[in-house]
Amino acid sequence: MIGVDWGSSALRAWLIGADGIVARRESAAGVATIADGRFREALEALCGDWLGRAPSLPVIACGMIGSRDGWRDAGRLRTPAGLQTLAQRLSSFDDLLGRAFRVVPGLVARGQIDSPDLMRGGETQVFGALQGREGLFVLPGTHCRWVEVRDRQVVAFRTYMTGEIYSLLCRRSTLASLCGDPDDSSQHQAEALRAFDEGVDHAGTRPGSLTHLLFTARTEALLGGLAAHQLPAYLSGLLIGAEIRDASDWSPHDLVPTVVARSELASRYARAMHRLGLHGSVADGDSAAAGLAAIARAATLVA
Amino acid sequence: MIGVDWGSSALRAWLIGADGIVARRESAAGVATIADGRFREALEALCGDWLGRAPSLPVIACGMIGSRDGWRDAGRLRTPAGLQTLAQRLSSFDDLLGRAFRVVPGLVARGQIDSPDLMRGGETQVFGALQGREGLFVLPGTHCRWVEVRDRQVVAFRTYMTGEIYSLLCRRSTLASLCGDPDDSSQHQAEALRAFDEGVDHAGTRPGSLTHLLFTARTEALLGGLAAHQLPAYLSGLLIGAEIRDASDWSPHDLVPTVVARSELASRYARAMHRLGLHGSVADGDSAAAGLAAIARAATLVA
Known part of the structure; x- marks a missing residue:
C-alpha cells in the first residue's frame, strides 16, 4: 500500500509492504501551500512512479488533506472512536490514476467548555503508536494534541496552539x-x-x-x-x-x-x-505510517 | 507647555495652558514607523507652528520615544517611584529649535518570577489619572499594564501582551x-x-x-x-x-x-x-496630558 500523511505544511508518503516500510519520501507541498486545488499533481510529483508501477496498490491518506481546505472534506467522527470505525468511514475519491484515493475522517471531541475540539491526522498517529489497549499520547506540532485512549478507542483529546x-x-x-x-x-x-x-x-x-x-x-x-x-x-x-x-x-x-x-x-x-x-x-518510528497500515488492514484493503 | 505622548504606533501632542488643554493633535508617526531617526522632523510636522510661535515653551514627552529604539534612551527608575522622582530624572535633549526636548524616564518593577517588568508612558498616564493618594490603574493597549499606586508612588505593576x-x-x-x-x-x-x-x-x-x-x-x-x-x-x-x-x-x-x-x-x-x-x-479625559502637566509642575518648568 501507499500511505500518505498530508498536513498543512508537509506531504509525507510511504511505500508499505507486508513487512513494513519499504521506502519513504517527503516534500514541502503541504495543503496550505498548494494553489488552485492541484493536489493530484503534488502527490504525483512526489510518488508518481510508485503509483504507475503498481496500479492496484491501495492509497490511504490522513491529515488536513481531508479538511474543507484540502482535496475534499472527508468528514469527522465523534469520540469515542476506534480503528474499526475509522476504517469503515474512509472517504473514497475516485480520481488517482484510475484508483480510489482514500482519506481517514477527522475526530471531534466534546471540550470541557461548550466548545468542541477537532483533529485530523492525530487519530492515525495514535493508532500507529498504540501498543496496548490504552494510553495518553502527546502529538506536538503547530497544534499539539493530548489524546486519551481507553480500550483501543480515542475517548477524549485536547488541542493547544x-x-x-x-x-x-x-x-x-x-x-x-x-x-x-x-x-x-x-x-x-x-x-x-x-x-x-x-x-x-x-x-x-x-x-x-x-x-x-x-x-x-x-x-x-x-x-x-x-x-x-x-x-x-x-x-x-x-x-x-x-x-x-x-x-x-x-x-x-x-x-x-x-x-x-x-x-x-x-x-x-x-x-x-x-x-x-x-x-x-x-x-519511535513513523507512527502515521503504522497507523495508516493498521487502518488499511482493518478496512481489509491489505492482508 | 507642549506635552507629547509618543508611543510605538502613534504620536499625540497637546498645547497646555494654565487652565488645561488648549489644543490637541495626533498623527500615526509612532516610534516604530519612523525611519533613520527622523524624530525631530516628525514632531515638527505635527506641531511646528506651536514650537515656532512660542520658542520658550517647555516640551515634555513620555512613551517609547525614550527607549533604546526611540530618539534617545531616557533611562528608567526602579519602583517605588513618585511624581517628584520622575520630575527630577527628566532627560533633556538639547536640540528642538534651540530648546530642550525633555523625556520622562521609564519604570522597572520587580516581577513575581525573577524577571523584572518594564513600562514607558504608563507611569505618566497614571499620575494624570490619580485623584487621591492610591489606586489600581488598568492601561489597555498593545501591552496592557495593571499599576498599583500607594501614597502617590507606583509600587508595582504587571504587563500583559x-x-x-x-x-x-x-x-x-x-x-x-x-x-x-x-x-x-x-x-x-x-x-x-x-x-x-x-x-x-x-x-x-x-x-x-x-x-x-x-x-x-x-x-x-x-x-x-x-x-x-x-x-x-x-x-x-x-x-x-x-x-x-x-x-x-x-x-x-x-x-x-x-x-x-x-x-x-x-x-x-x-x-x-x-x-x-x-x-x-x-x-475620563487625556490622562497622559494631565500627567505631563503634573510632571512639568513638579519640575517647576511651569507654574
Whole structure:
C-alpha cells in the first residue's frame, strides 16, 4: 500500500509492504501551500512512479488533506472512536490514476467548555503508536494534541496552539527583532537549553497568565538577563510549560504520557515533562505510517 | 507647555495652558514607523507652528520615544517611584529649535518570577489619572499594564501582551482567514458582544491554558458555533478574560480598578471586569496630558 500523511505544511508518503516500510519520501507541498486545488499533481510529483508501477496498490491518506481546505472534506467522527470505525468511514475519491484515493475522517471531541475540539491526522498517529489497549499520547506540532485512549478507542483529546503561537512570536511580534538563533557551539546550545528550562519552570510551576509571562521575554532581553540566542528557547519553554501544566490537570493520572514525534521537538517535550514531574516516554518510528497500515488492514484493503 | 505622548504606533501632542488643554493633535508617526531617526522632523510636522510661535515653551514627552529604539534612551527608575522622582530624572535633549526636548524616564518593577517588568508612558498616564493618594490603574493597549499606586508612588505593576497577541491572531495566524468584522447593523454588533462575553466567561472563570482556549475559536468557527464577524470579539474576550483573572489574583483587593483609556477598549475592559465580579470605573479625559502637566509642575518648568 501507499500511505500518505498530508498536513498543512508537509506531504509525507510511504511505500508499505507486508513487512513494513519499504521506502519513504517527503516534500514541502503541504495543503496550505498548494494553489488552485492541484493536489493530484503534488502527490504525483512526489510518488508518481510508485503509483504507475503498481496500479492496484491501495492509497490511504490522513491529515488536513481531508479538511474543507484540502482535496475534499472527508468528514469527522465523534469520540469515542476506534480503528474499526475509522476504517469503515474512509472517504473514497475516485480520481488517482484510475484508483480510489482514500482519506481517514477527522475526530471531534466534546471540550470541557461548550466548545468542541477537532483533529485530523492525530487519530492515525495514535493508532500507529498504540501498543496496548490504552494510553495518553502527546502529538506536538503547530497544534499539539493530548489524546486519551481507553480500550483501543480515542475517548477524549485536547488541542493547544503552542507551535503556532511560538512561531508568531519569534517571527511576527515585537519580540521578533530581539530573537536570534543559537549557533552550533556547545556553549550556545547549553545556554539555550538553560533558557528553555527557565521558561518551563516559570510557566509550569507558577500560576499566571501566559500573556504576562511572554512579556518577560522582552524585559529579560532588554535588561540583559537573556541573550538573543536564548530568547526563542525561553519562549518555547514558557509555552510548553504552560501546556504541560494545563494538560496534566486535564488528563487522567493513571496513564503515562507517550510523546509521538520525530526530531528534537519530542525531546523538548520529554525534558519539560520530566522537569514538571510528569514522567513520559517518546515513541519511535513513523507512527502515521503504522497507523495508516493498521487502518488499511482493518478496512481489509491489505492482508 | 507642549506635552507629547509618543508611543510605538502613534504620536499625540497637546498645547497646555494654565487652565488645561488648549489644543490637541495626533498623527500615526509612532516610534516604530519612523525611519533613520527622523524624530525631530516628525514632531515638527505635527506641531511646528506651536514650537515656532512660542520658542520658550517647555516640551515634555513620555512613551517609547525614550527607549533604546526611540530618539534617545531616557533611562528608567526602579519602583517605588513618585511624581517628584520622575520630575527630577527628566532627560533633556538639547536640540528642538534651540530648546530642550525633555523625556520622562521609564519604570522597572520587580516581577513575581525573577524577571523584572518594564513600562514607558504608563507611569505618566497614571499620575494624570490619580485623584487621591492610591489606586489600581488598568492601561489597555498593545501591552496592557495593571499599576498599583500607594501614597502617590507606583509600587508595582504587571504587563500583559493582550493587545499584541490579539492582533497577531486576527491578522497573521491560521485563524485570520476565519475572522471577519461586524458591520454597523445592531444585529451584528449585538452578536459580536455576545461572543465577547462568551470569551470572557470561558477564560475568566475556568482554569485552563490560553493556547487551548484560543484553539476553540477555530472549532467554533468550523463547526458553526460562531460566525466570522463574531470571532475577533470572541478572541478579544478570551484574552481580556484571562488577563483579568490573572490580574485580580495578582492585585491587592482593597483597591478598585480604574481603566485609563479612550474609546471602545476601555468599555470592553469595564464590561469584562463587571462580568468577572471586579467592579471598576473608567477614567475620563487625556490622562497622559494631565500627567505631563503634573510632571512639568513638579519640575517647576511651569507654574
